Amino acid sequence: MKLDAQTIADLATHLEDAELKAHDVTKITDAHPHMDWDDAYAIQDEIRRRKEGRGQRTAGLKAGLTSFAKMKQMGVETPVFGFVSDYMARPDGGEIKTSELIHPKVEAEICIVTKAALRGPGCHVGAVLAAVDFVVPAVEIIDSRYRDFKFDLKSVVADNTSASRFVVGSRMRAIDGLDLRTLGVVLEKNGEIVAMAAGAAVLGNPLTAVAMLANHLGARGQEIPAGTFVMTGGVTEAISVQAGDSVNVRFQDLGSVSMRFV
Ligand code: OOG
Ligand code: MG
Numbered sequence: 001m002k003l004d005a006q007t008i009a010d011l012a013t014h015l016e017d018a019e020l021k022a023h024d025v026t027k028i029t030d031a032h033p034h035m036d037w038d039d040a041y042a043i044q045d046e047i048r049r050r051k052e053g054r055g056q057r058t059a060g061l062k063a064g065l066t067s068f069a070k071m072k073q074m075g076v077e078t079p080v081f082g083f084v085s086d087y088m089a090r091p092d093g094g095e096i097k098t099s100e101l102i103h104p105k106v107e108a109e110i111c112i113v114t115k116a117a118l119r120g121p122g123c124h125v126g127a128v129l130a131a132v133d134f135v136v137p138a139v140e141i142i143d144s145r146y147r148d149f150k151f152d153l154k155s156v157v158a159d160n161t162s163a164s165r166f167v168v169g170s171r172m173r174a175i176d177g178l179d180l181r182t183l184g185v186v187l188e189k190n191g192e193i194v195a196m197a198a199g200a201a202v203l204g205n206p207l208t209a210v211a212m213l214a215n216h217l218g219a220r221g222q223e224i225p226a227g228t229f230v231m232t233g234g235v236t237e238a239i240s241v242q243a244g245d246s247v248n249v250r251f252q253d254l255g256s257v258s259m260r261f262v
Contacts, residue, residue: 003032003039012046015159018145024102027146027155035154041220043158048083057086059229060111062140063209064161065153066233067201070107073237076153079203081213082161084140084231090167095262096141098243101164103149104261106241107140107234108185108249110199110206111168112175114228118210120218128207128214133227134172135180137251139259140231141165142238166231171255180206184252185235189245195236206232 003011011028018025028043029035048058065071066079090096098104115133143164144151156162181200186193199206209232214224224230241247241261248258 001038001042002034002036003042007032008039008042008046011043011158012050015043015145016047016050019164022100022102024147025145027151028158029152029155037154037157040154040157044082044160047160051085058083059086059089060084060231061213061224061228062161062163062231063213063233064142066203066206066209067197067235069197069201069237070234074151078153079209079212079233080153080157080161081216082157082163084163084166088163088165090165090259092167092170093258094167095260096165098261101141101143102145104141104143104164104241105149105238106187106247107142107238108187108195108197108236108251109138109140109231109234110180110183110185110202110251111136111138111229111231112207112210113172114224114226114230117223117226118214119223120211120215123211123214123218125205125207125211128210129175131226132175132207135175135178135254136172137169137249137254137257138231139167139247139249139257140234141167141241167257167259168229169251169255169257173254178253183254186250187236187239188248188250189239189241191246194239197235199235201235202233209233
């Protein structure tokens, strides 16, 4: 750790304020170029503690920057991990208010819910397969608090990996009989196809992202508890949206997830 406790607390307030008041800020590594990974996750943990202290439940965990398209879009090479809170959830087919957001983008994500705890190190796709209760589709709405979505990895980790809103589909499926690698995803904005991919775009298999999350938490003495909703990361590049846009994502075997931005 390179930052002291006060600086971590101040940066958590700074970034969470930007989220809650929907205004952008410059990336924090500009003022704190020496901050390290532990500092970045400590800031994110402090943001989570504040939300939970206010009674906002943590609704799930997320992996981000896990697809080759996302890594290329953001110019980075390492996945990152964050969380989503209950107040960020919106219903399938519902409206999302852009006045509460800075510069939202949508991502199509293959998600799982666990039925057994997963703990690294040494967690692998086989262990994840055994621990999956069911698979669900979701759309994540990311909204980096950083000006023009320009950041480096430590800044984005501190900013809870741009987590902002999420919409979970209503069709769940058992994992047996599904091949997540060949599962097709088609993202439509205002009725036009704007991106498409198969699950293998995420690290070869979206379950690899879950194993990496378990290994990341294991290194810090934590685990993915049973019953956890885990988002494995956008399969395509993220697509900018604004008020008036409708988004519909078709997931092979898992139905569609849609929303309207107002
Ligand atoms: C970071 C969050 C990325 C994903 O699914 O790749 C993410 C960002 O691109 O702002 O959630
Ligand atoms: Mg995401």
